[in-house]
Amino acid sequence: MHLSYCTNVHPAEDLDGIIGQFDTYATAIRRHLDADVLGLGLWLAAPVAAELAADPAARRRLRRELDARGLEVVTLNGFPYEAFQAPVVKHAVYHPDWTDRRRLDYTLDLARVLVDLLPETAARGSVSTLPLAWREPWDADRSSAAGRLLDExxxxxxxxxxxxxxxxxxxxxxxxxxxxxxAALLSDVDTSRLGVCLDLAHLACAWEDPAEALARLRAAGLPVVKVQVSAALETADPVGADSVLRTYVEPRFLHQTRSAAGPAADDLDEALDRRIPGPWRVHYHVPLHAEPVAPLTSTVPVLRAALRELIRQDACDHFDVETYTWGVLPEEIRPRTDADVAAGIAAELAFARAELLTEVTP
Incomplete structure (x- = not known):
């Protein structure tokens, strides 16, 4: 198994800035973990991905910089196209979508780059991408356009x-x-090369049972290409937790909120204003190793159940910790320095490593 952390938590979008992140964060995280090698789930914005895909010398430089610091890459995050740490992201993260050739070009650029970054011992590489598009607008014509691009x-x-x-x-x-x-919309793709990236916070927000979800994918013939090890916010009593939940309302990211009772909201402030019935799970990636501000909890129990099933079924070998929200956490728990961010990510990786080892140890 490969364990990494996703670098979309960092804002740099040019090659020099990305290499600078290795020294600011990755090497510090590797020291915290006392690890010989640290895995990165590298995020490359579309412009730098295109630059690297077109320039073998630039790819060789990036590989040398990784190797020199004891860093390895088997997976890339290709969901955000660019500007993922801009002041306001919200729905922009879903554009361009899979009806737009720019999304195809970006994803193939990432795959070409990854070929030259993969360790010799890696069986394969993986790239995660968005689930076709935001739900609106979507019709038969857009579905057909996306299908053609997936074939390409x-x-x-x-x-x-x-x-x-x-x-x-x-x-x-x-x-x-x-x-x-x-299972309904992706079962006709070439499953030798395309599959699902299972984000465990998203799985929880959909109120899905991990064993049933994996059985559903298996029945459809869809492989789990990659797992994003993440946890969402949860509250049994959103009315009682209103004041604390409002400290998590922020302008950068979309925090879709789903109730076990069925109602849904596309952002946390909307859910609070509408007072949809609880319990809630909120698409807000929270640090894995630390409980949210009381009385809130997290979906770590779902994470544990999912890892147990994934390991039991030998369903995936790429696990990427993806907590991209460090910079927008409530003030009282937000890291103040780069060193604080590195220490927090290291703690998450130690948590994830321990959970994985628990599942693989007889």
């Missing part, structure tokens, strides 16, 4: 020198929100 994606991946698979990541509010929709 599979053909492009087949030409690469090493196996790279792309995983579509179900997310609340999107065309593919859960594994039921994934």
């Amino acid at each position: 994606l599979a053909r492009g991946l087949a030409l690469l020198e090493r196996p790279i698979r792309v995983g579509f990541e179900p997310e609340p509010g999107c065309v593919v929100e859960n594994t039921t929709q994934a």
